[in-house]
Amino acid sequence: MIAAIATPTTTWYLLLGAVLFSIGVIGVMVRRNPLILFMCVELMLNAVNLTFIALARRLGDIGGQSTVLFVMVVAAAEVVVGLGIVVAILRRKPNATTDDMAELKG
Amino acid sequence: MLDLVWLIPALPLAGFLCILLFGRKMGDPRSGYFATAMVGASFLVTVGVFLDLMSKTAEERTHVRTLFQWIPVGSLKVDLAFLADPLSITMCLFVTGIGTLIHLYAVGYMHGDSRFSKFFLYLNLFAFSMLILVLGSNMLVTFLGWEGVGTCSYFLIAFWHEKDSAATAGKKAFITNRVGDWGFMMAMFFAFWAVGSLDYSVINQAAETVGLPGGLGQTTATAIALFSFIGACGKSAQLPLYLWLPDAMEGPTPVSALIHAATMVTAGVYLMVRINPVLSVSSGYAGWIIAGVGAATALFAATVAVAQNDIKKVLAYSTVSQLGYMFLAVGSGAYVAAIFHMVTHAFFKALLFLGSGSVIHGMHHEQDMRKMGALRVLMPITAGTFIIGWLAIAGVPPFAGFWSKDEILLFAYDKSPILYVVGLATALLTAYYMTRQVIMVFFGKARWRDAHEEHGAHGDLHASDTTPHESPVTMVAPLVVLAGLSIVGGLLQLPSWGWIPHGLQHRLEAWLEPVVEFGEHPLSRSAYDLSGILALVAIACAVAGIAAAVMVYAKHRVKAVEPEILADAWGYDRAVSNFMGGPGRQAFDGVAWVDAHVVDGAVNGTGELVRGTAGKVRKLQTGNVRTYAAAIGAGVVLLLVWFVVVRGIL
Secondary structure, three states: HHHHHOOHOOOOOOHHHHHHHHHHHHHHHHOOOOHHHHHHHHHHHHHHHHHHHHHHHHHHHHHHHHHHHHHHHHHHHHHHHHHHHHHHHHHHHHOOOHHHHOOOOO | HHHHHHHHHHHHHHHHHHHHHHHHHHHHHHHHHHHHHHHHHHHHHHHHHHHHHHHHHHHOOEEEEEEEEEEEOEEEEEEEEEEEOHHHHHHHHHHHHHHHHHHHHHHHOOOHEEEEEEEHHHHHHHHHHHHHHHHEEEEEHHHHHHHHHHHHHHHHHOOHHHHEEEHHHHHHHHHHHHHHHHHHHHHHHHHHHHHHEEEEEHHHHHOOOOOOOOOHHOOOOOOOHHHHHHHHHHOOOOOOOOHHHHHHHEEEEEEEHHHHHOOOOHHHHHHHHHHHHHHHOOOOOHHHHHHHHHHHHHHHHHHHHOOOOOOHHHHHHHHHHHHHHHHHHHHHHOOOHHHHHHHHHHHHHHHHHHHHHHHHOOOOOOOOOOOOOOOOHHHHHHHHHHHHHHHHHHHOOOOOHHHHHHHHHHHHHOOOOHHHHHHHHHHHHHHHHHHHHHHHHHOOOHHHHHHHHHHHHHHOOOHHHHHHOOOOOOHHHHHHHHHHHHHHHHHEEOOOOOOOOHHHEEEEHHHHHHOOOOOOOOHHHHHHHHHHHHHHHHHHHHHHHHHHHHHHHHOOOOOOOOOHHOOHHHHHHHHHHHHHHHHHHHHHHHHHHHHHHHHHHHHHHHHHHHHHHHHHHHHOOOHHHHHHHOOOOOHHHHHHHHHHHHHHOO
C-alpha cells in the first residue's frame, strides 16, 4: 500500500498539472500586477507541459515530448516580447496595474 | 494596303491629338488646314484600301484587322478589330471624301471665330468616331463610334453655347439619342444572349442558318432587328425620335452638312444594312414596321418642310424626309438602294447645306429666306451649284437623286403600292419645297435690300458692307466638287434599261454583293417590267412639284399655302415638350423619389443597422485584461461541458 503510494502514477502528474493550471487561471483573473500576471501565464503553460510529458510517457508516444519543446521555445519568445511591453508600460506609468491599461476599450 | 485599314481612323485621331496640344499655337487658319490634311490623308488611305479590295474577287472582299483583344470577360470576347469590306469602305470613302471637302469649307466659314481651332478639334474627333463606327467589326466597336459621334454632335451643335438656343439644342440632341442608344444596347444584349458574340460575322452567320442548330431563332432575330431599328431611329432622326435634328441646325453650317446631313445621321441606315441577314430572317412585320416608319417619316417631314422659312430648317426637314426614304428601302429589302441613296444624298445634301452656309455667310448670318431673294446675281457660283443640288434632290434626270430615289420607289412598289404612293407623294413635295427654297433665295425680288435700307435709315452708313457677297475660294471649291458629284453620282448604280451599256448597270450592287447577297430582296418580275413606267411617273411627279412651286412663288398665280400647323411641325415637338414637361416630369420626379427613399433607403438602412448594432456591441470590449481572462476561462469551461455532457466524449 505504502509502496503503491510512494510510486507516483500518471494520475498524480495529471492532477498536479490541473492544480497548477487552476492556480495560473485564478492568478490571471485576480491579480493586477502585470509581472505576476505574466508568471501566472507561464505557470499555465508549464502545467500543460507537465500534462504532455505525463501522457507521452504513459502512452509511449514521443509526440508529446517534442510538443513540449515547441511550447518552451514559443514561451521564451513570448516572454521576450511580453516583458518588453511590460517594461515600456511601467516606464511610462510606474506602478501601473492591468486595470489602468484600458485605453483600447470600445 | 488592306493591313493599313487602321490608319483610316488613326489619322483623324492624330489630327485631334495634335490640335488638342498645339491648336492654339497653330491658330486660324493653320489648324483648319492641318485638320483638313489629316482627313484628306485618311481619304487617300481609304482609296488605297478600296482599290485593293476592287482587285479581289467578291468572296475575298472581307478583311478583318484585329488590333488587340479589348474586353476578355468570361465567354464575352470583344476585339478592337476593323472590318474592311465593300460596305464599310463605301461608307469610309464618302465620310472621308465629303469630310475633307467640308473641313476645307469650314476653314473659310469659321474664319475669325474666337474658337477656330477648337472647332476643328471636334471636327477631327467626329471624323475619327464616325470611321470607328463604320469600320468596327463587332457591335461594341460600332457602339463606341456611335457614342463618339453622338458626343461630337453635342459639342458641335452647342458650339456657340453662349446662345441659349444652341446649348438647349445640343442637350436635346444628346438626350433624344440616348433613347435610341437604349435600343442599340438591347440589340447587343439579345445578340450576345442568342449567339454568344457581338461580331457581325458571327451574328450574320447565325442568321443565315436560321432554324438550324446553332442558328438564330426567328423571334430573336426579330428582336435584334427591331431594337437595332430603335437605335437607328434615334441616330437617323426617324419618327418618333426625329425631333432633335431640326433643332441641331443651331450648330455652325459645316456641322449641319457633315454630321446632320451627310454622315452621322446615316449611321442608322448603315447599321440596318450591316445586319441585313438578321433583318431578312426576322418576322415579316419587322420589315413592314421599318418601311412604314420610313415612309411615314418621309411624308411627315416633307409636309413640314413646305412651310419653313429658315433656310436651314427646310434642309433639316428635307434630310429627315430623305432618311425616311432610306428606311423605306431598308424595310423593303432594298439594301443596295438604301446605300445608293445614302451616297447620292450625301453628295447633294452636303452641297445644299454648304450652299446655304455660303448664302448665310454672304448674307451676314441672316437665315430667314423671306429676307433673301435675287442672290443669283451676287453669288453666281453658290447659286449655280445650289441649283444643281436642287435638281438632284428634286429627282430630275440625269442628276444623282433621280436614280437612287427611283430605285427605292421601285422596291417600295414591289413591297406595297401604298408605300409607293407615299413615296411618290414625298417626291412631289420634295420637288415643291426645294423649288420654293431656290426661288425664295436666288430669284424674285431682292428683299434684303429693303431690310438693309431700313437698317440704313437707322444710321448705318456702310451700306456697301452689308451687300451680300460671294464666298471665298475655300468655300466655293467644295461646292463645285460636290456639284460635280451630284451630277454624275447616278453612274454608281444605273438601272438595267436596254439603252444603258451593260457594263454600267448595277455597279454598286455588284460591288456590295458579298455584304447583301443573303438579305437583298429579289425584285419581282412584274415590278421589274414596270420600272420604265415607274421612272416616268417619278419624273412627272418631280416636274409637277417644280411647276406648282413656280406657279406659287415665282409667278404668284396661286396664293401660297403655308398653314401654321405645318410650320409648327404638326405640333409634334410641342406635344412632346408638353408631355415630357408635364406628366413626364411628374413621373420622373416620382421615380426620383422612389430612388431617394426606397432604393437609397434600403442601402442607408442597412448601413444604419450595422452601425447601431456595432455601437452597442463594442461596449463588450472593456479593455480590462482580467475580464477577458475570465471570459476565456468561462468559455473553456462551457466548451468542456459541451464536449463531456452533451457530446458524451470521455
